[in-house]
Amino acid sequence: MAFSDRELLARIIKCEAGGEGENGMKAVATTIMNRVRVPYGEYHRVGQGDVRRILYQKGQFDCMRSILGGSPNPQNIWTNPPEQIHYDIADWALAGNRLYPIGYSLWYFNPYAACPYIFPYNGVGSFQVKVLQHCFYNPTELYANT
Template structure:
């Protein structure tokens, strides 16, 4: 699967019901991880979209099992549509959703957004778009 196809699939799976801005937010985070100059994502991803998306434990849509049961919502179970390819192309061309900033993480807490995420304190809350909270890296992230 090429980078475009993989990005379109992760966009649909992670934020398919979140409208254009929600999907662009997810695409922006993925590409921020691809382009971050230091830290864990630079070391592991080496600027490769595929390595970022396939990094173990990062995206629920990449996990065949969640909570001990088969995950019905994976990138393989739900093929992308044209809108997902369009947003993947938009992100691969270097575009970013400006409200996301340099966010490297997002998640849906099913509650108000916590100030830090991940729980190791490497991210600080940036913005909420629909159900997802987005987090910019702190100085401690760059030591990972």
């Protein structure tokens, strides 16, 4: 049985930011929904406003892969069912809400160090804010050509 958009979003919120508290989870949910709603660039072209296409886009979310680096990935959306807080945040994000400091960020990652100013490294994102362990990045002008 295929998961609903709500279920998929709740699962990825838990997998990607389950240990980051409510604001960390809302920040990740905001970024994912920014990708769904961006009106230009790669995510607009590939995602076409569909959360499923964004989540399943190849190479975007480690939690969407059962195999990582040739080995089983124990931290994925299939082995970590969501709890009520994850559904609540998914509903919040699907309703159009966004966490203010995240802005229009399209990327996040946990560098386990200081946040680099540019990410991804092709220069299409610039540092916006750090929320707990994750750094968030807004698109630069270069993103429009992706």
